[in-house]
Amino acid sequence: MSFTCRRGHYSLSDDYCDVCGARNWSARSPAAQPAVGQGPAQPLPAAPAPLPPAPAPPPTIVPAPPPEVPVATAAAAIARMEQPCPVCSTLREGSDRYCPNCAYDFETGEAWDAGAEEQPPDEAFRPASGLVVVVGVDGSRSSERVEGPSMVIGRDEGPGIHVPIPADPYVSRRHAELIDLGGQWALRDLGSTNGTRLNGAPLAGSEVRLVGPNDVVEVGCFSRLTIRERSAQGTGP
DSSP: OOEEOTTSOEESSSSBOTTTOOBOTTSOOTTTSOOTTOOSOOOOOOOOOOOOOOOOOOOOOOOOOOOOOOHHHHHHHHHHHTOBOTTTOOBOOTTOSBOTTTOOBTTTOOOOOHHHHHSOOOTTOOOOOSEEEEEEETTEEEEEEOOSSEEEEESOOSTTOSEEOTTOTTSOTTOEEEEEOSSSEEEEEOSOSSOEEETTEEOOTTOEEEEOTTOEEEETTTEEEEEEEGGGGSSOO
């Protein structure tokens, strides 16, 4: 390559004049010239963006161990369920208060006097009369006369149950009892599982509460016993 300097000299060299040594300012510097056989200089690629940090693993949830039942408590519960009746030797059913065979009270230790029901009343016995129990269970109705020294209400239909309610599974085998107090009748719960209510109020423990005409006794899930005057029922059972 060649060029003509500003003084008019013709120079074969393209960076400095061969005659006067003037610099050719229009010539590119060697650093800016591309290497032989290569194209123009390319910019370096940008560094890749850093990857986001990996998410932390979820915490490991270890379930709490179930509470341990003390050995003494478990043994006492087993012994309670397998407790035989001291009167008839029938095994106690779970935590039921009364023996399913003879109605022995496991809580108080009182035995049921079955002979008292079989004995006819003497002259000194004056039961309260003139009442009848109207039993309503899931739409069906029946009635029982209120008589004798007591009337037991329960799910069983065997001896000793005077007002059987087998259609209601929430009624205990021996649920409640109507007892004569010498001219007045009263109601008490016999340790039933689901309790007994008189006019909507539950009976507490061994509470004895007087009953009369138009009182309503609720037992189990859907059983209602209404106390009526016998004369209002005509010829009852």
